[in-house]
Amino acid sequence: MATASPRIVIVGGGFAGLWAARALRSAPVSILLIDRANHHLFQPLLYQVATAGLSSPDIAAPLRHILRKQGNVEVRMARVERVDVAARRVHCDDGGSAEYDTLLLASGATHAYFGHDDWAPFAPGLKTLDDALLLRRRLLLAFERAEAEIDPTKRAAWLSFAIVGGGPTGVELAGTLAEIARHTLKREFRHIDPAAARVRLIEAGPRILSSFPESLSAKARAQLERLGVEVMTGMPVEAIDAQGYRSGGVFVPARTVIWAAGVAASTLARSLDVELDRAGRVRVLPDLSVPGHPEIFVAGDLATVVQDGKPVPGVAPAAKQMGKHVARAIRDRLAGRTPPPFRYRDDGNLATIGRMAAVVDVYGLKLSGVLAWWFWLAAHVFFLIGFRNRLVVLLNWAVAYWSYQRAARIIIGHPQLGASGGEDEPEAG
C-alpha cells in the first residue's frame, strides 16, 4: 500500500460500501472501510434469523475475511460519529479519526417510527443481527408465556401478533410467523394450541407490497390469507404500547408487535450540512456525489436518487450498483475522465411470503406461488457471500422444508427482559 496513493474512506460495509471496495481492488488507492459491525450482513435473509430458520453466521461474514486478500483495503470496526467536511476527516466513537481524499458514505438506514419513538420499545424493528435475535427471543417467548398463562384473556394477548407495515419485510415476517404457529410448534405445547395464534399484518396504505404491480399485491394477499395471516389494509396505527396497538380507534390486544413500517437514513448524513429529504437521505448529484463536495459520494439507502421521475428503491441490487458506480467514478477521476451519471438497472422485484409462496416481477415476468418461491430461493442463495454459507443455508432450508422444523429456535439472553418490551440484556451466567 503506497502511502502517496489517494486515501478513500468508505463508511459502511453493507452492499454499497462493500461492493465499492471490491470494485476498487485494482485501483491505485488506499481504502479504509469502517463499519460498526465486524461483518457484512445479507439483509434480505435477516427475517429468517428473526424467525429462527437460520442462525446469525449463516447470513453474515466478517468484513476482514471477505477483504483479506485485497491489499489496498484496511478494515476498521468503529462507529463513525461525524464528518468534518472542511478538514476532510471522519471521527469515530473510539476516539480515532481518519483523513480522506475521497469519502463514500454508505451507512444505510435504520427503522423509523415517524415521530413516535416512544413506540420503539414495544414494536422492535429489524435492521441488524441484534434486532433479529431480539425479535426471535420475543416471538418464541410469547408462546412460552401463553403456555404458562392461566387467564384466557391474557393468554390470547400473548398469542396475538401484529406486524406493522405491509412491505416485503412485513410480508415475510407475517407469513413465516403463521407457518411457525400452524406447523413448527405443533404438538409441542400442552395448554395452548399454537395454531390458534392470530397473526395480523397491518398496512396503512390501500394494498400490501405497494412496489409491486397490483395483480401481484392481490396474489400475495391471497397467499398470506391461505397461510392464516389476517391482512388489514388502509389501517394506520395510532398507538402502540406493551399491551397492544390501536388502529381505526379500536385497541387490539397483542403482546408482540413488530415494526416493519418505515426506515430513515443513518443520522450521519446530518453532519454533511447538505440538503436531506424527509427520510434524512442525501439528494446526490447524478454521479452520486454531494452538491458542492465532489470528494464526497453517498450510496445505498443513505442516498436519494430520482430516475425517470421515480426514486430508486432501497433494495440490495440498487445499493450494489451505486457502490460499483462510485468505484468507477473514483477510477475515472484518477484517470482524468469525467464519470458518467449513475443509471439504476431495475432487474425486478422479489418478495417471499412463506412456505412455497412468493411473488416475482422480473423484466415483465410476473410469477406467484410455488414457482416464484423457487425463483426467490435460487436468487437469494446465489447472492449469499461465501460458499460455506450457501451450503449451510441450503441444508437448513432443505431440512426445514422436509420437517417443518426451524433449526434456530434457541432463546438467547434474559427471558424476562427479552419479552417485556423493555431493555435487552443477556444474563451474565
Place this chain on the structure above:
Amino acid sequence: MATASPRIVIVGGGFAGLWAARALRSAPVSILLIDRANHHLFQPLLYQVATAGLSSPDIAAPLRHILRKQGNVEVRMARVERVDVAARRVHCDDGGSAEYDTLLLASGATHAYFGHDDWAPFAPGLKTLDDALLLRRRLLLAFERAEAEIDPTKRAAWLSFAIVGGGPTGVELAGTLAEIARHTLKREFRHIDPAAARVRLIEAGPRILSSFPESLSAKARAQLERLGVEVMTGMPVEAIDAQGYRSGGVFVPARTVIWAAGVAASTLARSLDVELDRAGRVRVLPDLSVPGHPEIFVAGDLATVVQDGKPVPGVAPAAKQMGKHVARAIRDRLAGRTPPPFRYRDDGNLATIGRMAAVVDVYGLKLSGVLAWWFWLAAHVFFLIGFRNRLVVLLNWAVAYWSYQRAARIIIGHPQLGASGGEDEPEAG
C-alpha cells in the same frame, strides 16, 4: 395423561434431567420438566461456540421439540427458585409453582470463583450459550482493539490471553484460541500480526488434565505447546482485574482472561436443608435420593456420589447415567420393588486440544494426537441430539478444517460493553 398418575417434577433439562424424562416415557406418570432455558445444550461443544466454530443452534435443541412426542411430559420454561420440602412444591421466578410426588433436582453447576466473585466481570466463565456468546465477542473484539491501538504496550495487552484452569474446558479453549490467532486470522489485519498473540494456560495444580493418567497430561501439554500455548502449572492466580492477572507475585497484562477453573453446584440445593459438600453439591444416598427424603432425587453435577473411594466425575456420561438411574428407581418404586444402588460405569475420558490434537483414555486404551482427535470427533458428533445438528456440525467442521476458517466469527451485541469487562448488553438497534 391421567390426572391420578404420580406427579414427577424434574428441574433442569441437561443431561441428567432430560435422560430421566426420556427413560420414563412408558411409565404411568405425569412429568413436568422445568428449565430456565428453552433448550437442551450439548455442553461438551460449548467451547466451539465461544471460539466461533459453531453457532448456538448447532449445539442446542428446544426441549419442547425433543419431548414433543412424549405425551406424559410437559415442559415449562422458568427458573425454579426454591423447593418447599414440607409442602412438596417447587416455586418458580414467574410466580408459578408445582406440586410433586417425586422430585428430581438436576439443575447442574455454574462456574465458581472460590470466594473471589469480584473476578467474575474480568474473567467470564463458560456454562451457558449466553456465556459462550459473551466470550466469543470478547475474543474477537480483543483483536479488533489491538488493531486500532497505537501504543505498543497497550496493544500487547490486547493480544495477551489467559485461560485460568487446566481442565478439559481450559485446554480446549487455549488450543482453539492459539489456532485462531495463528491460522484463522492470518492476513486479515494490517497493523498487527495475530500470530504474535500470547495464549497462556494457567493451572494451580502440578499438571493439566489432572483427571487423565500422567502420561496423557504430558502429551496434552506437548500438543498445546506445539500449537503455541504457554502452559504454566503450579501457578495459582492471586488477582484478576480489567488489565490482567497476578500469579506468583507477578502481574501479567492480559485484557482477556477466561475462567475455566472451577464449578459450584446450583444454589437450589440450599433450599433442601440437607448436608452439602464444599462445592454446594448434595451428598445423596446410594439410590441418588436425599437422606430423609426418599421422594427427592438429585442427579448430575448437583449430586456428589462417591464410588470405590473416588467421586463420580461431573461429566455428561455420568449425568446421563444418573438420570436414567433415577427413572429406573421411580419405575421400581411404582412397581413395589426396591431400587438398586447407582453404579457409575466409567467409559473413559476424552479431551480435545485443538486442530487434530486430543487425548483419549478409554477402557485402558490411551491415545493422543490425530487418532485421538478423530475418536473425539466421532464420539461428540454421535452424541449430539438431532440428525440436523449432526449434519450441520460435521459440515461446519469439514469446512473449518479445509479452510482454517471459523464460520461463526460474528460479533453480536454492543462492542464497547462487550470488551470492557463490564456488563453485557446488546444494542437495541
